[in-house]
Amino acid sequence: MPDISRRVFGGLLGGGAVTAVAGPAAAAEAAPAEPAAGERPFAARTAGSGSARPNILVILGDDLGWADLSSYGSPHIETPHLDRLARQGVRFTDAYSGSATCSPTRFSLYTGRYPGRTEGGLAEPIGNRTQGLDPGHPTLASLLKKAGYATALIGKWHCGFLPDYSPTKSGWDEFFGNFGGALEYFSKLGQLGEYDLYEGDATYQDLRYYTTVLTERAVEYVGRDHDRPWLLNLNFTTPHWPWLAEGDEEAGAEIAARIRAGEGLGALLHHDGGSVEKYKEMVESLDAAVGKVLAALRRSGRERDTVVLFASDNGGERFSYQWPLSGQKSELLEGGIRVPTILRWPARIDGRQVSHEPVYTPDWTATLLEVAGARPDPAHPLDGTSLAGYLLRGEKPPERDLFWRVRRNRALRRGDWKYYQDAEGRDHLFHLARDAREQADLAAARPELLAELKAAWEKTAAGLLPYPG
Known part of the structure; x- marks a missing residue:
């Protein structure tokens, strides 16, 4: 499967520098910039030592565009923590989401199958209480749980509302987050106009900036003294609209008042407000949040034996930097589905690598199940292809259609x-x-x-x- 040449890809980046993070602290200072040329083409380290059953941390940004990270060429957004993660692992240039909107991609991640295999996956995206991920369908979480993993989901679920649908009904031991597709970051009023922050199936009151709240929960989870390997799906809503950053409580209160007055969240905000500068703030707050979670993982002593996968759920929207791609969220042009994707596993995969192999969301489900020693349900065959042979054993990358x-x-x-x-x-x-x-x-x-x-x-x-x- 032909790769995009390094010469062509370097030209697409336009010479954009990759910033670094120095030291293990949660708020590490940025080191001198390093060029993307410091990367080398991916090659599997066929011999490795480490846990046969790694922890798995899957982090999703929300509506984050392909080139919104400085390591992907953004000229104005600085993402030192994610850039450092990329330098410690593999950065994928031709990675894709399972669909062009939020819910279908999450279905493809959780099930490892095309969204169109299930009724809930046909919604683009889910916007009412009648649609959702059937609790009887096997998921990444339920299959890993069966294999002995602890499982948790923190953040955006967007695969159905209570009472019929919930992460805790689909294999996750713990859930802390929002059920809907978006929420006002302070009041937590969500897409159905109701309060939408839950711990398990009960509401949880916290009116601080949502990214901050999720980060604290994730830091606590990875820092626990776990007695078995774990899966954590950490699903931020950043930088999804509404366009609010830390400190924007007043603007958030105005939005909340309009929601309470009967204006729907989607109709209210999808094309209302925001700016390139506000979007930059949001992406950089996402980067800082990821940095804090990764610092907690280092402090836990389990960084080496933890697979970290970072990606976006679909392509970028109004203020995203996507050059040179065309299209955006909701479209199947490259800008709607090609997403930044980084994989790190220090025990098994070398750093400072770049892969141009086409991969997409359901592949990661198959890959994570394999590296964890879990088996798919034969009654629900996966549509994704495991990349473990390519990543860990030096096998040729899989040749198949996306x-x-x-x-x-x-x-x-x-x-x-x-x-x-x-x-x-x-x-x-x-x-x-x-x-x-x-x-x-x-x-x-x-x-x-x-x-x-x-x-x-x-x-x-x-x-x-x-x-x-």
């Missing part, structure tokens, strides 16, 4: 080629290694390849549930 289906778009990637159908039903063909911006449509020049990829998409789609009328 598939996406949303109501308005369709897409399939095979190697460097991408088939894309837009909202008007027009088919396009792009060569992503030469044209990551998806501006040079090769459909007319390569009709046979277009037909082959389109047929492959339709074959997969035929096995999924139809969208409700």
Whole structure:
């Protein structure tokens, strides 16, 4: 599977520097900038020592765009803690979310399957109490729990509301966070207009900035004296709208008042307010939060034997920096699904590496199950492909199609080629290694390849549930 060349990728970054974090403290000072050229192409360390059953920490940003980290080329957002995480592991340039919006991607992460395999995964995204992740469906958490792991989810769930749906009904031992897709960061009023911060299935009162609250909970969890390996899904809402940063209580109170007056959160805020500078503040607060959690992990003495996976749930939105990609959240152009993705496992994987292999959300489910010694449920076969052979044993990366289906778009990637159908039903063909911006449509020049990829998409789609009328 061809890679994007280092020369091309370096050009896309535009010479952007990668900042570092010095020392183990939670609020480490930034070290001198290091160029992306300090990375080397990924190569598995086939011999390694460490726990056969690592802890697993999966951290999701919310609507974080592909190039919103300084290590991915942002010219104005500084993310020293995430950049340090990238230098300690592998940074993926061609990593994708399982879908173009929040709920379907979370379904694909939790189940390891296409969102269209389940009724709840058809929602783009979930916005009412009738839809959700069936508690009887096996999940990453339930399968790891069966294998002896402790499991917790802190932050955004967005896979259904009480009373029928909850992380604690789907394999997580503990839950602390919000059920909906967004909330006002101080009042915790959520997408249904109700208070939306819970511990388990009971409301929990805390009117401080939400990112701060989640960070404290995550720091406490990783710092515990665990008697068995654990899975922690840490799902921040940052930098999802509403556009509020630490210290913006007054602006948050105005938003909360409008919600209480009957204005829906989504209709109120999706295209209301914000700025590039406010977005920068939010991303940098996410970076600082991740830094604190990783510092707690270092203090616990289990950093070496913990897999840390950081990604976004879909592409960026209004204020995201996505160059050179086209499109944004909700679309299957690259800007809607290509996401920053970093993997670190000091016991088994060397640092300062970059991988250009196409990977996406359901692959990580399969990978994490394998490295933890857990088995998928044969009644619910995974659509993701484990990357453990590639990452740990030096095997060739898996050759398979990456598939996406949303109501308005369709897409399939095979190697460097991408088939894309837009909202008007027009088919396009792009060569992503030469044209990551998806501006040079090769459909007319390569009709046979277009037909082959389109047929492959339709074959997969035929096995999924139809969208409700």
